[in-house]
Amino acid sequence: MTTPSPINWPKYQHLYEEISVPAKTVLLEEGKTSRYAYYIVEGAVRLWFNNKGKDTTFQFFFEGEGVSSIESFRTGQPSMCTIETISAARLLKVSKENLDLIIDSEPGFRANLEGIIFHRLLRYTKMFIAQIRDTPQERYEALIRDQPHILQRVPLQYIASYLGITPVSLSRIRNKLQREK
Amino acid sequence: MTTPSPINWPKYQHLYEEISVPAKTVLLEEGKTSRYAYYIVEGAVRLWFNNKGKDTTFQFFFEGEGVSSIESFRTGQPSMCTIETISAARLLKVSKENLDLIIDSEPGFRANLEGIIFHRLLRYTKMFIAQIRDTPQERYEALIRDQPHILQRVPLQYIASYLGITPVSLSRIRNKLQREK
DNA sequence: AAGTTCTCTTTACATTTGTTAAGAAATCAA
DNA sequence: TTGATTTCTTAACAAATGTAAAGAGAACTT
Structure with missing residues (x-):
């Protein structure tokens, strides 16, 4: 989840929770399995991992973007990274089960997922290229x-x-x- | 296309062409639009781009893998990179139109595409992380x-x-x- | 307001990498 | 085989980056 979703959120209000958290709140810890995805209403979030005791950030997210440890959320494997707020934030918190319900209720959205993932693929490809070039x-x-x-x-x-x-x-x-x- | 496809190729023999090419054959030139995807029967292929006059390789492909400038093939935009054989190679060459025909004829394959793209996303993510870590x-x-x-x-x-x-x-x-x- | 913490910059030195050039080694073609 | 080309290594020097430590400045807490 990286692009603003076309989901009509209010319709599914009973399936998600709106939370407010201070800066430096850990939403998901490296090594644990991701059970929730978040949508950023306000604030900034980063993904980072522990690298020989040092903190390495590899992605930022802001208002209007969805955040999850995409590979952990999808595959159920332990997350490669920690998800942490940079500033105080307001977030929509959705469980995997409820997000599936929402997606299945929104006609055509499941098909859109491929496009979302494709564009994220392009983004990482370009980041990798920039890194070696x-x-x-x-x-x-x-x-x-x-x-x-x-x-x-x-x-x-x-x-x-x-x-x-x-x-x-x-x-x-x-x-x-x-x-x- | 990066993973071995589950397609029953012989069934669609009339829709693709098997070609043999020498080493250093350019299959797609940077800046041009990708109209064909290739499946490697034998040989090695690399993707590279021109970087201030220098040749920067960012991906390799071998037997059993599909190769295309994935973003150009899908979006019709000019390719960011050149596709070139490293060694002499035997390849299956499929046009975008014919690949669509094949995919639509194979039940369930279209759905698999999302999975293929997802795993390629993971691969590039990990390459990017390795690069900064x-x-x-x-x-x-x-x-x-x-x-x-x-x-x-x-x-x-x-x-x-x-x-x-x-x-x-x-x-x-x-x-x-x-x-x- | 005062103290604490966090963030950023600067310095000095070590290490790594880039650049250029030369030559050795391997491969390819006639 | 022989010559030509390609590939790989090495050397010397320049440039960039890492490390460690110190301190300035900003932001936050109480």
Whole structure:
């Protein structure tokens, strides 16, 4: 779930729960099985995993997006990553069972799922390509250009690991770009 | 198309063409629209794109796998990458139209497509994560461990760009690992 | 308001990687 | 086989990144 869903949510109000949580709330812990998907009404969320004791962020989500550990939610396997709020957030929380009910009640939505997954595939493919093709500086410049909202709302340390570099290195790149102006 | 398809191919012999091509044959050129998908009977194929004049490989395919520029084949947009044989190859070549005919004739296959795309999504997600989490040396060691067949059949220069490094750097890593034994 | 925590930057040094060039080794073609 | 091409390794130097530590600044808590 990454794109805004076309679901008529109010119709299914009895099947989901609206929750408000503070910043740094863990919605799903790495290694546990995902039983809920979330839809972000307000706030920012990141996916990260533990890497030799360090915290590596690999994806951000914002208002209007659905979040889950997609592979765990679908396959029932333990999640590769933790889902955690960055800021205080309002979320719709839906269990797997109830989401299935909703999806089956919305004609044509099940067919749409393939399209949603396809576009997420493209997104990760492009992220992988950017990673082997571009330098960290180029990836940072692309982030500023294409997704400036991330920069405004996410602490730089998380952005650094998302770019595959350390906060120190990101700081140097920012310094360099500023001097060049 | 990345997983071996469950299609009963002989039944549809009139809808595809079996071709034999030498090494370094371009099956699809970057920037052009993909009109054919291929199934590899024998041989090795890589996907690469032009990166500031340099050749960057980002995926390999072998016997029993289907190959296409998946996003171009599906959306009709120009391909991000070139598809090229690494070695001499025997291939089944299917047009988009005929593949649709075949898929529609095989009950349940259309539904399977979502699963195929889902698993390819997982694969790219894991490649992206490995890229921001692991060092080039760790990625090379994982390649030896998990996909040794690639190492046996693909020139090291292509593997280097697949790992996101230069052939020189890969050579140093190989030298270092050998000395450590 | 004061203290605490979190975030970001900077410095110095070590390590890794990129670049360029040269040559060895392997492969291919005539 | 022989010559040509491709592939791989090595060397030297430049550039980028990682690590560790210190401190400034911002944000949050009480």
